[in-house]
Amino acid sequence: MVVSRDKTPTAQETFVQMAQAAGLRSRLLVTIGMLLLVRLGIFIPVPGIDRVAFQQALQTNGGLGSLIGILDILTGRGISTLGIFALGILPYINASIIMQLMAAAIPSLEDLQKNEGEAGRRKISQITRYVALGWAIFQSIGISLFVSGYAINPGPAFIAQTVLALTAGSMFVMWVGELITERGIGNGASLLIFVSIVSTLPRSLGQTIELAQSGDRSLVGGVVILLLVFLVMIVGIVFVQEGTRRIPIISARRQVGRKLYLEKSSYLPLRLNQGGVMPIIFASMVLFLPASLVQFFPNNPVLTQAIRYLSPGHWVYVVVYLTLILFFSYFYASLIINPVDMSQNLKKMGASIPGIRPGKATSEYIERVLNRLTFLGAIFLGLVAIVPTAVEGATQVRTFQGLGATSLLILVGVAIDTAKQIQTYVISQRYEGMVKQ
Numbered sequence: 001m002v003v004s005r006d007k008t009p010t011a012q013e014t015f016v017q018m019a020q021a022a023g024l025r026s027r028l029l030v031t032i033g034m035l036l037l038v039r040l041g042i043f044i045p046v047p048g049i050d051r052v053a054f055q056q057a058l059q060t061n062g063g064l065g066s067l068i069g070i071l072d073i074l075t076g077r078g079i080s081t082l083g084i085f086a087l088g089i090l091p092y093i094n095a096s097i098i099m100q101l102m103a104a105a106i107p108s109l110e111d112l113q114k115n116e117g118e119a120g121r122r123k124i125s126q127i128t129r130y131v132a133l134g135w136a137i138f139q140s141i142g143i144s145l146f147v148s149g150y151a152i153n154p155g156p157a158f159i160a161q162t163v164l165a166l167t168a169g170s171m172f173v174m175w176v177g178e179l180i181t182e183r184g185i186g187n188g189a190s191l192l193i194f195v196s197i198v199s200t201l202p203r204s205l206g207q208t209i210e211l212a213q214s215g216d217r218s219l220v221g222g223v224v225i226l227l228l229v230f231l232v233m234i235v236g237i238v239f240v241q242e243g244t245r246r247i248p249i250i251s252a253r254r255q256v257g258r259k260l261y262l263e264k265s266s267y268l269p270l271r272l273n274q275g276g277v278m279p280i281i282f283a284s285m286v287l288f289l290p291a292s293l294v295q296f297f298p299n300n301p302v303l304t305q306a307i308r309y310l311s312p313g314h315w316v317y318v319v320v321y322l323t324l325i326l327f328f329s330y331f332y333a334s335l336i337i338n339p340v341d342m343s344q345n346l347k348k349m350g351a352s353i354p355g356i357r358p359g360k361a362t363s364e365y366i367e368r369v370l371n372r373l374t375f376l377g378a379i380f381l382g383l384v385a386i387v388p389t390a391v392e393g394a395t396q397v398r399t400f401q402g403l404g405a406t407s408l409l410i411l412v413g414v415a416i417d418t419a420k421q422i423q424t425y426v427i428s429q430r431y432e433g434m435v436k437q
Contacts (some may be wrong), residue, residue, distance in 0.1 A: 023425070024185075024425045024426070027183065027425070028184075028185055030183050030184045031180050031186065032180070034176045034179060034180050034188075035180075035191065035192070035195050037176065037197065037372040038088075038173055038176055038192060038195070038246070039199065041083060041172070041173075042081055042083040042085045042086070042088075042345060043081060043083050044083050044084050044085070045082060045084075046083065046084055046162055046165050047164065047165070048151055048153060048162070049147055049151055049152070050152055054082065054150040057150065061068075065407070066147045083169075084165050084166065084169040085169040085173055086166055086169070087136060087139055087140065087166055087167075087170040087173075087194045088192065088193075088196060089170075089173050089177055089189050089193060090139070090170075090190060090285070091132045091133075091135040091170050091174070091203060092128070092129075092132040092170075092174045092177065093127050093189060093193075093281060093282075093285050094132070094135050094285055094289075095129075095131035095134075095135050096189075097285055097286070098129055098135075099124065099127065099128045099131060100282075100335070104144055104331070109127075112124055112397065120199065129174065132171075132174055133167070133171060136170040137163065139166075139170075140162065140163040140167045141159070141163055141168035142164070143162070143166060144159040144162035144163050145159065146435075147162070150237045155363055160364045168239070169191070172194065176188065177191075177192050184415060185418060185421055185425075186421055187414070187417065187418075190281070190410075190413075190414045191418065193281065193410060193414070194410065194415070197410060218227070225391065226388075226391055227393045229388060230388065230408065233388065234408065235382060236380070236384065236413055237408070237409060237412040237413070238416065240380050240417050241273055241412070241413060242416070243272035243273070243395070243402075244267070244270060245268075245270045245272070245373055246267040246269055247270065247349050247353060247355055247366070247369065248267050248268075248353065249267055249352070249353060250353075250354055251266070251350055251351045266351075268342075268346075268366075270337070270366075270370060270373055271377075272376060272377045272379035272380075273329070273380075273381065274333040274370075274373075274374060275329055275331075275333060275336070276378070278328070279283060279324075279325050279332055279381065280325065280329075280330045280381060280410060281410060282324070283321060283325050286324055287310050287317070287320065287321065287324070290306040318385075318386055321382070321386075322382040322383055322385070322386070325378055325381050325382050325385065326378045326379075326382070329377060329378035330378070331373075333370060333374045337366075339366040339367040339370065340363045342366055343358070343359060343360075343362040343363035343366065346358070346362060347362075353365060378386070383411060385409070
């Protein structure tokens with residue numbers, strides 16, 4: 001098959017390489033196998049629980065059912081099925097949030113992250129694992145106390161074995177995520193959340209089809225409007241995820257020996273959404289915290305009110321969600337791009353931005369452009385988070401409740417990032433072919 005080495009791989013070339021290239025094929029098989037293993041573990045039951053009584057309680061207790069629904073959004077129904085992988089990757093995501101915030105506040109951790117290179121990043125990863133272990137134990141104790149009323153033989157022994165099973169399951173899922181990142185395709189933690197969300201879609205789609213077949217014309221129209229809104233949102237997310245601002249750069253003339261290299265023009269690409277899908281995941285995890293803490297303090301009026309106000313559709317939820325998205329967008333942009341370092345690198349390479357003096361003026365210009373891009377990207381992400389919920393309320397079609405905003409962003413963002421990584425491997429196969437020739 002003849003391919004162009006200067007263009008993005010076509011779909012045909014990508015699928016051919018996925019089937020023929022041994023390296024890419026093995027990475028895909030590792031990724032698929034690990035994801036299937038995690039999904040299987042969700043349905044391996046935690047021992048000692050009366051599941052019939054627990055399911056009846058979910059159906060009869062509306063408050064309990066809504067709480068479980070919140071917890072199930074990012075665990076792929078792990079909490080409601082009470083499997084050994086019920087916590088999933090959530091403790092690791094929470095630990096990552098804690099470490100990111102601590103790195104910004106503690107100079108020693110910031111130094112490890114920015115100045116110690118690969119060794120510093122490994123140290124940060126190790127500390128994150130320990131924090132994830134502690135958080136998994138914390139959440140496992142809460143869940144064991146939460147379900148102890150439905151235990152066959154309640155007592156300290158039941159709580160101990162449940163905590164051990166859930167914690168071990170969470171640590172195994174964390175290891176699987178790191179294994180996928182290292183030996184598979186894509187980011188392991190993001191793919192695990194992706195699969196958890198996708199696993200809840202068949203039920204929502206089935207309920208939507210049943211609703212459309214009910215014969216009520218207003219509901220049928222609402223379903224059509226909701227699906228069209230989702231389609232428009234997907235197209236908009238793709239454009240924002242791929243959108244970049246190209247800052248022109250001119251390289252100075254250089255003379256090497258007797259040869260004179262003329263000025264060369266290029267550009268510095270700044271993405272509209274630097275953080276990708278991570279600001280959405282982190283904002284969702286922060287909103288998820290009250291539901292986690294209420295397991296320890298079930299009768300706490302503050303937590304009960306927080307869960308009521310931070311439920312999708314409430315105006316407080318919208319305001320807090322928008323604020324968190326904006327905060328984490330700027331936070332991630334500051335971690336990914338340092339305008340001062342970028343300005344110094346341009347100066348070392350003998351390059352400059354037309355009309356901007358090198359040094360401090362260049363760093364201020366890059367920071368100003370980056371802040372504007374980050375603000376626009378965060379506002380768009382916030383709109384995407386609000387619009388589906390508003391349409392659900394207007395059309396009274398709530399079969400996608402909890403899946404609309406956050407999950408749509410995560411699904412599209414993870415799909416784009418994974419597709420890009422696959423294309424990168426395909427392009428690398430091209431260069432391997434050039435070397436062999």
